[in-house]
Amino acid sequence: MTEHLTKAIMAGMVLGIFVGYLVNQGVLAGVMETEHWTRSFQMLSTIFLNLIKMLVAPLVLATIISGLAHMGDSAAVGRIGFRAIVWFILASFISISLGLVMVNFFQPGVGVDLTAKAQTIGEVKKLDLFEFIEHVFPKNIIAAMGENNVLQILVFALFAGIGLTAIGEKGAPLVRGAEALGDLMLQVTGYVMRFAPFAVFGALAKVVAENGLGILGTYAQLLLEFYLSLGLLWSLLLGIGFLFLGARAFTLVRYVREPVMIAFSTASSEAAMPKLFEQLDRFGVPRRISGLMIPLGYSFNLDGSMMYASFATIFIAQAYGIHLDWGTQILILLTLMVSSKGIAAVPRASLVVIAATLAMFDLPVEGIALVLAIDQFLDMGRTATNVLGNAVATSVITKWEGMLQVPLDPDQGEPEAPTQTPDHGKKGLHLDGEQ
Structure with missing residues (x-):
């Protein structure tokens, strides 16, 4: 099933570009107007994303609660969480630094035509660290689930999972309910x-029908250089993963290729989350580890978005002929390191962070218009990188904990339900499947 779905997704990508081009050129104008075509295309992707978002909150809540309830050792939770945060900080630093190095090497903004139409990205919300910290803690878990606020769901699930461990047998029915x-x-x-x-x-x-293939030619240099930079980041992530996982770091790519492709083609990390859990289970990551790592990673480990933020910020400065010395660029790097941690669940979050950073350093915020036209294509690459980065981070932490299991065949049919042992002690929950 997995192999067939991967091929079907690739076919959908190719066919989408082809049909979108026909609509853009007016070939299908006799059937219905271009606006109706684009609305029809958008409806397909919106339905899918809505269905995926329907799954995210209950999946994250159930996974974390059942995993922690079976972990039996609250110290292990703290240890895994600490190691995860250390990894996320180092990965963010590497991603942002690489973005700065590559944009200075390629200098894609030099000589850019500044005739881009003014476009809006909505309200540029000031990034307030105190407000973010307060927002982490939910006042209503039902509201948090309704908004798919992964970070707030994570906090509640941590309390619930550890609490169920504390009350023992009384909480067993709730644990079984979470597992189910x-x-x-x-x-x-x-x-x-x-x-x-x-x-x-x-x-x-939809994207090609509205903009045509010409938009790719106009921005070909920026797209090519950004994707080359992402390729280098992928190599670094997999190289670091190799230090911990050995050859299985490269085997991991085979297991997560489908969620990565879903993230790339839809430009949505949420769309890939359920499948990422599933494939990491197959790779041998116990759900009690992935259930904690993946939600944390979706909030704090956005490797592709971090590279894009530094790349785009300096690109805009270059396009306006503004020279930034290395001292200022390092300050921008540190600013992005902090501000990026408060963007969980913010629509078009990378653009918001870039706009706020530009304003902070008195750079032209209107420069966002230079990248907005192709943001969909840039978003596809950075979102796929976010998913890969979280897969590597989760696998490394699992190996570090000595819990990485024998993998299942990633191309076998539909996964069976995870099998659980009746042992609720420190050995924890044993899963023969997804992460």
Whole structure:
């Protein structure tokens, strides 16, 4: 099933670009107007993303609660969390630094035509560290789930999971309920994923129908240099993973290729989350580890977005002929390191961070218009990188904890429900499947 779905997604990408081009050129104008075509395309991707978002909150909640309840050792939770945060900080530093190095090497902004139409990215919200910290802690878990606020769900689930461990047998029915809910969400994920090729088709057809293939030619240099930089970042991430995982670091790519492709084609990390859990389970990562790492990573480990933030900020400065010395660029790096940690669940979060950083350093915020036209294509690459970075981080922490299990075949049919041992002690929850 996995192999067939991967091929179907690739076919959807190619067909979406082709049909979108036909609509853009007016070839299909006799059928219905261009606006109706683009609305139809958007409807396909919107339905899929809505269905995926429907799964995220219950899946994260059930996974974390059941995993922590079976961990049996609160010290292990703190240790894993500490190691995860250290990894995330180092990965963010590497990503942002590499973005600065590559944009200075390529200098894609030099000689850019500044005739881009003024476009809006919505309100530029000031990034307030205190407000972010306050926002982490939920006042209503139902509201947090309704908004798919992964960070707030994570906080509640941590309390609930550790609390269930503390009350012992009294909490066993709730633990079994969380396990059943997690299994249900994975089963529903299998159904929803069958619609992914149509969503991919719609997402790319809409972009090409509205902008044409010419937009890729106009920005070809920026796109090429950014994707080359992302390729280098992938090499670094996998290279660091190799130090911990050995040859399995490269095997990991085979296991997560499908969620990475879903993230790339839809430009949505949420769309890839359920499948990422599933494939990391197959790779041998116990759910009690991935259930903590993946939600944390979606908030704090955005490797592709971090590279893009530094790359785009300096690109805009170059386009306006503003020279920034290395001291100022290092200050920008540190600013992005801090501000990027407060963007969980913010739509078009990278653009918001870039706009806030430009304003902080008195750089022209209107320069966002230079990248907004192709933000969809840039977002595809950075989102896929975010998913890969989280897969590597989760696998490394699992190996570090000595819990990495024997992998299942990533191309076998639909995954079976995770099998759990009746042992609720320190050995924890044993899963023969997804992360």
